[in-house]
Amino acid sequence: MRTKKPKLAVWKFASCDGCQLSLLDCEDELLEVVGAVEIAYFLEASKATIAGPYDISLVEGSITTPHDAERIHKIRKVSKYLITIGACATAGGIQALRNFKDVKEFISVVYANPSYIETLNKSTPIADHVFVDFELRGCPINKYQLIEVISAFLNNRKPNIPTYSVCMECKRKGNVCVMVSSGIPCLGPVVQAGCGAICPSYNRGCYGCFGPKETPNVFALTEHFIGLGLKSTDIVRILRNFNSYAEPFRKGSEAYER
Amino acid sequence: MKDKLIKVDYLARVEGEGALYIKVKSGYVVDVKLKIFEPPRFFEAFLRGRNFMEVPDITARICGICPIAYQMSSVHAIENAFDVKVDGILRELRRLIYCGEWIESHALHIFMLHLPDFLGYDDVIQMAKDYPEIVQKALRLKKIGNEIVRIIGGREVHPVNVRVGGFYRAPSKKEIKQIEDDLKWARDFSIEAVKFLAGLEFPEFEQDYEFVALRHPNEYPFNEGRIVSNKGIDIAVSEYDNHFVEEHVPHSNALHSRIVNRGAYFVGPLARFNLNFDKLSDIAKKVSLEVGFKPFCRNPFKSILARAVETVYACDEALRIISIYEEPSKPYVDFTIKPGVGYGCTEAPRGILYHRYKIDEKGLILDAKIVPPTSQNLKMIESDLWKFSATYLNLPEDELTWKCEQAIRNYDPCISCATHFLKVHIERE
Ligand code: SF4
Ligand code: SF4
Numbered sequence: 001m002r003t004k005k006p007k008l009a010v011w012k013f014a015s016c017d018g019c020q021l022s023l024l025d026c027e028d029e030l031l032e033v034v035g036a037v038e039i040a041y042f043l044e045a046s047k048a049t050i051a052g053p054y055d056i057s058l059v060e061g062s063i064t065t066p067h068d069a070e071r072i073h074k075i076r077k078v079s080k081y082l083i084t085i086g087a088c089a090t091a092g093g094i095q096a097l098r099n100f101k102d103v104k105e106f107i108s109v110v111y112a113n114p115s116y117i118e119t120l121n122k123s124t125p126i127a128d129h130v131f132v133d134f135e136l137r138g139c140p141i142n143k144y145q146l147i148e149v150i151s152a153f154l155n156n157r158k159p160n161i162p163t164y165s166v167c168m169e170c171k172r173k174g175n176v177c178v179m180v181s182s183g184i185p186c187l188g189p190v191v192q193a194g195c196g197a198i199c200p201s202y203n204r205g206c207y208g209c210f211g212p213k214e215t216p217n218v219f220a221l222t223e224h225f226i227g228l229g230l231k232s233t234d235i236v237r238i239l240r241n242f243n244s245y246a247e248p249f250r251k252g253s254e255a256y257e258r
Numbered sequence: 259m260k261d262k263l264i265k266v267d268y269l270a271r272v273e274g275e276g277a278l279y280i281k282v283k284s285g286y287v288v289d290v291k292l293k294i295f296e297p298p299r300f301f302e303a304f305l306r307g308r309n310f311m312e313v314p315d316i317t318a319r320i321c322g323i324c325p326i327a328y329q330m331s332s333v334h335a336i337e338n339a340f341d342v343k344v345d346g347i348l349r350e351l352r353r354l355i356y357c358g359e360w361i362e363s364h365a366l367h368i369f370m371l372h373l374p375d376f377l378g379y380d381d382v383i384q385m386a387k388d389y390p391e392i393v394q395k396a397l398r399l400k401k402i403g404n405e406i407v408r409i410i411g412g413r414e415v416h417p418v419n420v421r422v423g424g425f426y427r428a429p430s431k432k433e434i435k436q437i438e439d440d441l442k443w444a445r446d447f448s449i450e451a452v453k454f455l456a457g458l459e460f461p462e463f464e465q466d467y468e469f470v471a472l473r474h475p476n477e478y479p480f481n482e483g484r485i486v487s488n489k490g491i492d493i494a495v496s497e498y499d500n501h502f503v504e505e506h507v508p509h510s511n512a513l514h515s516r517i518v519n520r521g522a523y524f525v526g527p528l529a530r531f532n533l534n535f536d537k538l539s540d541i542a543k544k545v546s547l548e549v550g551f552k553p554f555c556r557n558p559f560k561s562i563l564a565r566a567v568e569t570v571y572a573c574d575e576a577l578r579i580i581s582i583y584e585e586p587s588k589p590y591v592d593f594t595i596k597p598g599v600g601y602g603c604t605e606a607p608r609g610i611l612y613h614r615y616k617i618d619e620k621g622l623i624l625d626a627k628i629v630p631p632t633s634q635n636l637k638m639i640e641s642d643l644w645k646f647s648a649t650y651l652n653l654p655e656d657e658l659t660w661k662c663e664q665a666i667r668n669y670d671p672c673i674s675c676a677t678h679f680l681k682v683h684i685e686r687e
Contacts, residue, residue, distance in 0.1 A: 014299055015322075016319050016320060016321050016322040017321065017322045017323060018319075018321075018322020018323075018325070018415040018416060019322065019415075020322075021322045021323060021415060022415060024366065024370065025400075025404060025414055025415070027397040027398065027400055027401040027404075028397075028401070034383050039383065045370065045371075045381055045382065045383070046380050046381030046382075046383065047380050047381065047663070048380035048381060048384070064298075064299075093319075094299070094301075094304075094316065094319045095299040095300065097300075097304040098300055098303075098304065101303075101304070119298055139319065139416060140322060140413075140415040140416055195413070198412040198413055198418050199412070199418050201412070201427075202412050202418055202419045202425075202426045202427045203426045203427045203589075204418065204419075204421075204426040204427075207312075207315060207418075209416070234309075237308065237309065237312065241312075241315070241316075242319065
């Protein structure tokens with residue numbers, strides 16, 4: 001006998017909405033996904049909301065306000081599995097660039113009346129606040145990986161998501177390495193696969209949107225960049241993108257700042 | 259009449275987070291607030307010190323729904339500072355990728371975010387049970403838009419291929435040709451959609467709006483043109499800051515824009531349609547006249563029709579570009595970095611998106627200003643809500659709330675953009 005469908009919720013914190021949009025971008029699979037789960041909370045798509053608890057919560061975005069720091073605990077309480085989607089939720093996102101600066105200065109650049117703005121000094125990933133069952137990388141995430149993760153959790157198995165580097169995907173695709181052939185700096189060797197090596201296929205270096213791979217040797221690569229003629233300030237900038245607050249990238253960039 | 263407070267704590271089917279709050283006292287609307295509590299993300303601040311080549315990658319992250327718009331305004335502003343002109347097939351290729359974003363974004367908004375309001379459903383999933391065919395076709399339309407962005411840009415969200423001067427790699431003729439047949443289907447379906455949508459019931463509501471859009475002598479505007487309005491604005495993009503100002507209001511993390519000495523204005527598909535009807539393709543013009551939709555339309559609920567007509571146009575324009583496409587010998591034009599200020603304004607699916615950068619001699623950004631379409635529309639949305647809610651005060655609470663939400667969705671507001679939006683509260687005292 002079939003039991004009731006599992007309930008899926010999608011939550012948003014500081015982000016660009018790109019990762020939850022990936023769910024709506026599954027045009028061919030969307031109606032099937034909707035058939036397999038009950039979309040219980042997904043404000044970008046529906047005004048109907050169904051009360052928790054939820055079987056799977058997908059969380060997009062980083063924690064940047066006192067209110068959000070509280071809200072994430074409430075979401076954890078009503079979720080059986082909590083999965084973070086994207087670089088914001090998993091590493092603090094592009095808005096974590098504030099973590100290296102004084103946020104007050106940032107507020108005054110953008111807003112005329114800083115006193116109206118309530119924000120934390122740092123933009124932090126979800127796992128800094130609550131237990132996370134699985135972190136899906138990417139800025140944005142790859143929609144096929146998202147479907148894999150949802151179906152893995154629905155079927156109580158481990159998601160099949162590689163933790164090796166973009167270089168592996170690049171080789172498999174038969175690309176000529178942009179770094180070896182044209183001296184273009186590329187983060188591919190230290191960045192986690194998942195995108196299908198898009199950038200090298202478009203003649204440019206990887207700029208790190210999937211974040212650090214498992215056990216990356218960031219310094220070996222950045223020293224190679226120095227050999228290509230890059231300056232320390234360039235390396236700081238290259239490591240400070242959408243995953244700047246992920247530990248290997250953060251430590252790497254801080255070393256070149258001194 | 260009873261006093262009441264209409265509250266919607268989290269507005270649905272808009273991009274980003276916000277709330278609506280309307281207060282009614284002795285039968286009069288006394289307060290309307292569109293609260294934006296999407297947290298601020300400080301893009302203008304951390305663009306300082308970045309290399310100009312990184313800008314389109316970073317600004318794309320302001321919004322996952324319209325990354326191409328951010329990339330296009332960025333590259334045009336920087337090229338303006340460097341005095342470079344991107345012409346010929348590269349310019350056409352930029353129009354083509356923008357067509358892809360318009361088709362994808364308009365399809366998403368028309369069918370998945372806005373149409374359920376008109377037909378009385380909470381979402382597209384419920385709607386799909388009664389209208390399976392239209393939902394399936396809408397998904398295919400959206401996918402075709404995404405396909406264009408993916409082929410030229412590498413992926414649908416945050417494409418990687420756009421750069422100052424052009425592209426990192428120009429797609430081959432074969433890659434471009436492969437979407438032609440799908441696009442012909444998309445154009446036919448969009449025409450069908452205009453006719454279907456024209457049959458919807460539109461609330462009677464009009465205001466004397468000031469519509470603002472780009473206008474180009476020869477084409478329906480995407481990347482270039484002068485900024486014009488129906489009330490006398492006709493300026494170069496570089497003069498934007500003299501005519502438009504942003505204000506910081508206490509209830510919102512998004513800045514509100516207004517026209518100097520005048521006030522609220524309206525940007526987006528309806529503004530473009532009203533100001534550029536003559537520049538639509540023949541097919542798009544014909545179908546809109548056939549359904550009786552023509553300028554000057556002052557009913558914001560008909561924005562959904564403008565979006566559909568623009569979708570016909572975008573498919574048609576994409577087909578035109580595909581038919582003349584030849585792979586360029588080089589994917590970008592060369593240029594020299596020089597210090598200066600550059601201005602860019604392009605037509606995002608939601609309306610004009612203005613960027614200004616000050617750049618130093620090494621190509622580092624000294625100062626950035628970005629004004630997204632949603633910030634420009636916020637004052638107008640609040641003004642609509644004042645007048646619109648006043649005329650429907652005798653409706654039951656939940657119906658009034660729904661109508662107000664719909665009035666907001668006319669603008670397809672994107673709160674993620676505006677904060678670089680929405681709860682509804684209606685309070686009756
Ligand atoms: S991770 Fe990237 S794509 Fe996802 S919400 Fe954050 S900025 Fe957008
Ligand atoms: S190659 Fe790198 S930067 Fe490019 S899409 Fe893949 S992970 Fe992101």
